Amino acid sequence: MPELPEVEGVVRALSPKIVGKVISRASLSETIYQSHQLGKQCIVKNMEPAAFELALSGMEIKRVHRRAKYIFMDLEKDGNPFLLVNHLGMTGAWFVVQKEEDILEEKFKKHIHARFSLTTGELLIFSDIRRFGEFRLLHTIDEHPPLLQIAPEPFNQNALNYFLAKCELPKYANKPIKEVIMDGQVISGCGNIYATEALFHVGIHPARKTGRISKERKIALFEAIQKVLLESIEMGGSTISDYRNINGEAGGMQHRLKMYGKKICPNCSANTKTMTIGGRTSVYCPKCQH
Ligand SMILES: [Zn+2]
Incomplete structure (x- = not known):
């Protein structure tokens, strides 16, 4: 998608x-x-x-x-x-x-x-x-x-505080962090690919309860989401299945993904694991993500 x-x-x-x-x-x-x-x-x-x-x-x-x-x-x-x-x-x-x-x-x-x-x-x-x-x-x-x-655009100045405030709400605090960051009312535009990547970058387990993550780690996560989204925009997006830009061209970000769709962790070479969170398949490294 x-x-x-x-x-x-x-x-x-x-x-x-x-x-x-x-x-x-x-x-x-x-x-x-x-x-x-x-x-x-x-x-x-x-x-x-x-x-x-x-x-x-x-x-x-x-x-x-x-x-x-x-x-x-x-x-x-x-x-x-x-x-x-x-x-x-x-x-x-x-x-x-x-x-x-x-x-x-x-x-x-x-x-x-x-x-x-x-x-x-x-x-x-x-x-x-x-x-x-x-x-x-x-x-x-x-x-x-x-x-x-819809949450503010992730590059807007108020987007980080909006995200932190939403995480405090009981309806989100009890949910797995991956489900929360993929919710368009919390962060806009972050789907399965970039949520998977950002969580891996900051070493957060996708199923960790949002309320059990420190503010510092949540800020680092938000910054990782911004970074991976920006990098992907520069690369013309990820071409997974049938996405094309209007000229029928494929993007190049899929070659830079570190965890999405991977079997081996690029950090520690452990086998990655998958689990279903919020109805979507999540890939993560059991050694690097806690
Ligand atoms: Zn690892």
Whole structure:
């Protein structure tokens, strides 16, 4: 699943290609239409597909930015501002091409769910193999309250104190630290890969109860999360399974990961162990992490 660095990579690649351009026509897949008829709201949430297509037609793309793992597109039509919120889910991918055939990988070409024709003649395409991606068209962020609950961006000045304060709450203090740092209401944008890496860097066992970790170690952990996220942004993200940036390119961070997906600890050569925490598989070194 794309985490903060991967989403940042998509935003940085997408922004210069589409900002200032106008969507002349939006068209959603038959799969989306059918799911809505069955009451399932595949990909397009809280809006009929036909209404979504109509609303998007004529929108100018003013800005593309990231909030946690969401892509925000500021749009404007007839002088009215709109916000298109997109989550990549497990396998969402964007492409800007002249024609669909320009998408080189067959699996992405086969699972196109949204086509936005731009007045420049280009196509902005959202492809999603597993269909966990999401679109929400809002006027303002308040219309989807979960967006208001997201923790500050991890590089913001207040993010560390926000994290420390959340850790004190009983609902988090009793939980394993790994589950807490992967909670978007505690730290935004840290998923399984970077949580695994950061815990290894500071030698904290992923199952350790949050309330049993000293403030100093929690600060070190937070700084390790910031560091690994920044490093990954610089490397273009990690390419695990089907993540691609908009040119279909893979990132390079997966070659720098020390613990995620590893069988042997790079520090002490012990065999790593795995356990399930918060529904996700966690890899750790039984000798180096306590
Ligand atoms: Zn070790």
